Amino acid sequence: MKTALPLACLMLIGTAGVQAQSADLINMRNSQMDISAEAIRADITTLASPEFEGRAPGGVGEEMTVNFIAGQFAEAGIRPGIDGSFYQPFALDAFSPEGRGAFAVEGPDGAVPFELTEDYILYAGQPETSLSIENSRIVLGGFGIRADEADWDDYDGVDLTGATVILFRGDPGTATGDEDLFGGNALSVHGLMSSKNKLAAELGARAVFLVHTTDSAGYPWETLSSGGASGAQYFLEDDDADLTLFAHISEPAARRLMEAAGLDYDAVYAVAAEPGFTAIETDLTVDGRHAGSITTTMTRNVVGMIEGSGAPDECIVYSAHWDHMGINPDAPTDDHLFNGALDNATGTAMLINIARAYGRLEEAPRRSVYFFATAAEERGLFGAEYFAAHPPCALPQIVGVLNMDAHFPYSDQWDLMVVPGLGTNELMVELEPVAARFGRVLIDDSNPQAGGFYRSDHYPFIEVGVPGLYAVGAPTPEQAEADPQINEGFAWYMANGYHHAADEIDQPFTWRLGGLTDDARIYFELGWRLANSDRWPNFTKGTPWRALRDEMRPE
Numbered sequence: 001m002k003t004a005l006p007l008a009c010l011m012l013i014g015t016a017g018v019q020a021q022s023a024d025l026i027n028m029r030n031s032q033m034d035i036s037a038e039a040i041r042a043d044i045t046t047l048a049s050p051e052f053e054g055r056a057p058g059g060v061g062e063e064m065t066v067n068f069i070a071g072q073f074a075e076a077g078i079r080p081g082i083d084g085s086f087y088q089p090f091a092l093d094a095f096s097p098e099g100r101g102a103f104a105v106e107g108p109d110g111a112v113p114f115e116l117t118e119d120y121i122l123y124a125g126q127p128e129t130s131l132s133i134e135n136s137r138i139v140l141g142g143f144g145i146r147a148d149e150a151d152w153d154d155y156d157g158v159d160l161t162g163a164t165v166i167l168f169r170g171d172p173g174t175a176t177g178d179e180d181l182f183g184g185n186a187l188s189v190h191g192l193m194s195s196k197n198k199l200a201a202e203l204g205a206r207a208v209f210l211v212h213t214t215d216s217a218g219y220p221w222e223t224l225s226s227g228g229a230s231g232a233q234y235f236l237e238d239d240d241a242d243l244t245l246f247a248h249i250s251e252p253a254a255r256r257l258m259e260a261a262g263l264d265y266d267a268v269y270a271v272a273a274e275p276g277f278t279a280i281e282t283d284l285t286v287d288g289r290h291a292g293s294i295t296t297t298m299t300r301n302v303v304g305m306i307e308g309s310g311a312p313d314e315c316i317v318y319s320a321h322w323d324h325m326g327i328n329p330d331a332p333t334d335d336h337l338f339n340g341a342l343d344n345a346t347g348t349a350m351l352i353n354i355a356r357a358y359g360r361l362e363e364a365p366r367r368s369v370y371f372f373a374t375a376a377e378e379r380g381l382f383g384a385e386y387f388a389a390h391p392p393c394a395l396p397q398i399v400g401v402l403n404m405d406a407h408f409p410y411s412d413q414w415d416l417m418v419v420p421g422l423g424t425n426e427l428m429v430e431l432e433p434v435a436a437r438f439g440r441v442l443i444d445d446s447n448p449q450a451g452g453f454y455r456s457d458h459y460p461f462i463e464v465g466v467p468g469l470y471a472v473g474a475p476t477p478e479q480a481e482a483d484p485q486i487n488e489g490f491a492w493y494m495a496n497g498y499h500h501a502a503d504e505i506d507q508p509f510t511w512r513l514g515g516l517t518d519d520a521r522i523y524f525e526l527g528w529r530l531a532n533s534d535r536w537p538n539f540t541k542g543t544p545w546r547a548l549r550d551e552m553r554p555e
Contacts, residue, residue, distance in 0.1 A: 056326025218450030412514025465548030
């Protein structure tokens with residue numbers, strides 16, 4: 001790693017301006033290298049401890065978490081970021097199920113086996129105490145997309161009023177890899193679950209069954225079934241929620257339902273990915289019910305800031321979600337507490353340590369910097385959505401959002417940095433030379449069809465026209481081959497840790513935090529450079545968000 005020149009040497013360069021700039025750079029480097037694996041480990045250990053009860057919104061776990069983060073910000077010399085407070089409260093409607101609900105499917109030959117947990121995981125589509133559908137006809141909606149720019153309409157001429165729609169995850173591009181269809185292997189906006197549900201609801205559907213496969217989701221069915229849907233569901237208060245019921249269904253269940261309708265799953269999947277497909281009516285019907293109680297849960301984003309020394313109305317935003325899954329008494333293991341060590345005590349600890357590094361700077365950067373610990377990410381990116389709708393720094397003045405979520409603790413050195421959606425905005429261009437200084441090469445997500453670009457807290461900002469990124473250290477194939485623990489750690493986490501109670505620090509073996517620590521140092525330097533510049537990164541031409549940013553910041 002390249003080190004800073006001694007100040008005595010820098011004084012020989014020439015002008016006072018260069019000398020001052022170089023002194024600032026040395027100060028930044030010193031603060032950067034004070035970000036340590038030991039301090040990050042200590043914060044992860046605290047956040048993932050049983051006393052924090054899995055960091056669910058509301059209750060003791062939230063209280064301990066937000067107070068800890070705010071206290072660390074204050075100790076670092078970071079100011080409150082929300083009207084003199086570190087807290088940005090907002091309300092969630094919480095649906096707490098009574099029982100686990102049920103579906104019953106009927107076909108021409110009678111009942112079709114369709115069992116909770118094994119075949120489907122049921123969710124409320126909206127916050128009401130009693131939700132039900134009766135004799136709802138089942139329609140195979142393909143990928144459930146209507147996109148004028150692609151001349152694509154899966155529902156052309158089909159009436160969805162009162163229907164239950166079976167939909168495939170992703171879009172025709174991710175299904176086929178055809179670069180001429182939507183985003184090719186990279187998931188498009190139309191492939192998002194939220195986009196599918198919104199469109200189906202607008203067309204009158206009552207319920208959606210979304211077919212889960214490991215390839216399309218990026219994680220196995222057991223990740224869903226181990227937690228079930230017995231915990232509370234959350235809805236941002238006053239948001240529109242039009243579906244009655246929603247379910248993830250397993251691939252074997254989808255195959256069984258289509259067979260009962262006289263259709264072949266593989267053939268339907270193939271034709272649904274071809275231009276000209278329209279939804280298929282079946283002779284299947286479904287009855288479903290889900291009951292629960294509704295309460296309003298108050299939760300809080302934690303927001304600190306450093307005021308800019310030259311352009312305080314312009315800002316950089318760092319984000320990481322503090323929340324996890326809490327305690328699920330119905331989880332099918334003896335351990336019901338979901339510690340969330342990797343997801344996302346790692347990112348939250350990085351955020352705290354980056355804030356400390358800014359607090360150590362001798363002079364505030366030119367632009368303001370916000371440190372944003374988001375609430376309710378696991379419930380639907382709600383904290384980021386709320387912040388984007390009520391920003392303390394106006395959206396046109398936000399240079400970019402640098403988001404940290406689930407960084408991997410399996411090596412002391414990464415040679416790559418995975419950036420989901422690489423190339424979609426110019427923040428990623430700014431990142432490249434900083435990452436290179438740490439020996440990193442940027443690469444795109446190796447599984448873009450799973451939509452990782454859309455599944456973390458930078459995306460609600462992107463959705464409204466503010467550039468954002470999430471980048472995480474990763475190994476080269478050569479690194480992984482030379483160090484078997486790397487792939488062992490990744491494989492164990494995806495099978496046993498992600499959204500499981502087993503996500504605890506030093507599992508499956510003692511964590512090595514050097515690579516993660518460099519992730520934090522890279523984020524710190526990238527934000528510092530942007531905060532001391534006058535650059536305004538934009539979205540790449542041709543992306544759906546470029547027009548939003550251009551309208552927001554006309555040149």
